[in-house]
Amino acid sequence: MAALSLIPNSSPALAQASAAQAAGRTKPSPLAPSEIVAAAPKADWTAIPASDLLVMDLAPDAKGRPRRVVIQLLPPPFSQGWIGNIRKLAGAHWWDGLSINRVQDNYVVQWGDGNAEDKAKAKPLPEGLAVMPESEYTTDDLTVVVPFGKEPIFEGRKHALRNFGNNRDAYAATVGFLDGWPIAYGGGGRLVGSTFETNAWPIHCYGMVGVGRDLPPNTGTGAELYVVIGHAPRHLDRNIALVGRVIEGIEHLSSLPRGTLPLGFYASPEERTGIQSIRLGSEVADLPLYEYLSTESESFAKYADARANRRDDFFIRPAGGADICNIPVPVRRAQ
Template sequence: MKHLLLAAAAASLVLPVYAAEPAPVPSPGEIAAAAPASDWIAIAPSDLLVMDLAPDAKGKPRRVVIQLMPAPFSQGWIGNIRKLAAAHWWDGTSINRVQDNYVTQWGDATEKKPLPEGLVTVPESEYVTTSDAISEANATHLDGNSDASSAAAALGDEITASEERSKAAQISIDGTRTKAALDGWHERDSYAPWVEIFNEWPVGAEQMGEGLWRYWPVHCYGAVGVGRNMSPDTGSGAELYTVIGEAPRHLDRNIALIGRVISGMEYLTSLPRGTGPLGFYEDEAQRIPILSVRLGNELPAAQQPKYEILSTSSVSFHRYVDARANRRDPFFIKPAGGVNICNIPVPIRPVAAK
């Protein structure tokens, strides 16, 4: 037996040595899923709009949750929307327009329902905001989460240092150093001189002078905007729509954006397309009734929606952006080397009730 063991040991010395299989490269979704709890920011229920539609043909409830945009973007319209929700104005209205590859729209199809008092008329100048206004609002980033505010502050001026941050952001992937933001993707946009994800929201920007920029939200899939008539009308916020197709970026700075759908998008994209002009339903029976629209904090505590969003100040998000721009996970053959602003949906996840 001793000689057999020695022979086996000797034989093992001449067998080929195989390198260990390289670790699989994570997908963007896997990177987000692996992000530590400290990289996630709670979304305040007061910043969520909960819309309950009439059940579907099988009796299944249909709930849509919309996250409202933080200050300083579109705050005049968002103030109106909060008043409309508090007045339960949308109860009994309907989804009345579904245009293929474009938008689903809802509100009062008759245009005769009185609006609540106290709504403001918002000027067209509010379609954009300045870097000064953003710097002021940054102190109350999203829901005032102190950790998020500290993280943002640690990165320095969120506006004037955008390019420097993107060039300096370095992460480690498979033992190599690579730029998370990929130099140049910010400037490859067809509709804005500069694009970025600012405080978890996709925005376009242009420089107006030394240290002065103006920024605006952009129309990506799921974005929610304010329907309006011809200029100078900007809409009250009573008529809302969401993008259900290719991003209509030509609408940027022409219509107010006030938020995005974060849950229930399937109930808005799967509806029958309207056959009237612009996709409006010609038959009243086609309209989908809206049972109620409430701010999240107006619901009973046990029913309030709870969601978290991945902080764009985190290393996890930088890795996520890099992975979106350069897919290295097994299915992909050639990384793209760039990414469209609307192809970087910031990860949002529901929080299980405790």
């Protein structure tokens, strides 16, 4: 049986060189995606403002350990009406004392007012919440500049959407990354000179947070939220508002007992997990600084290519492409 030797505190390049030597190769194998991320310079990381974070503290687990979930809210121009409501709800401490009411296997975890269907017991919502039309599930605040003989340049309100390698997609004409988020676009548009005006929308990947709603034309207020804990339900894209993603603590949601009623709802209030509080990050004194790997950086380009074409030692054949949700944007505590 071959023995694997680990080199404490060694660099990824040194570890690869050692592995290559042990395997009889003269050159180190290409870096794995995680090694590319670890080697990314500080300049390639973008800080996430605390005001763009939502911090959910659940009731302690059975052993008394705290359970904190940190959510990053989507930036403009996406879903800002719902996000404005979420900021009001958090500012009013509306979720305090409510619960997680639904856990559906390979699908979503949902939280809010477990008595929302009973008008006599439902918790009143704060005044002044906005009502959004279905058209707000997408944005047309994005233009595509097409220089002759060159790759398109995607711009809109100073945003730049970056494609990655082979970006075929079953649910959209094109997918890519915009300011650190997975985005789809191309659902119609018009060509004006060298500029193509199109619409774009965020994507239901693992860990994304959306707004629960009733049947159309209801679009939800943001009081009922869910997070994806299974295979990316892309059929929900453009049908429900996405407002953010979990960047830390998703294990506290994905490991919860599954509900036994239809759609994963719990059969009794006793099965629900209580919510101690939900606050904007700017209100949380002990919150660390988080940052994401800029999707405009060379490090991210290398990382995305490595995710789509695994060339490190474990793999035999590169896939030649990757689903957009299989290229999660790296997020870390600031170093």
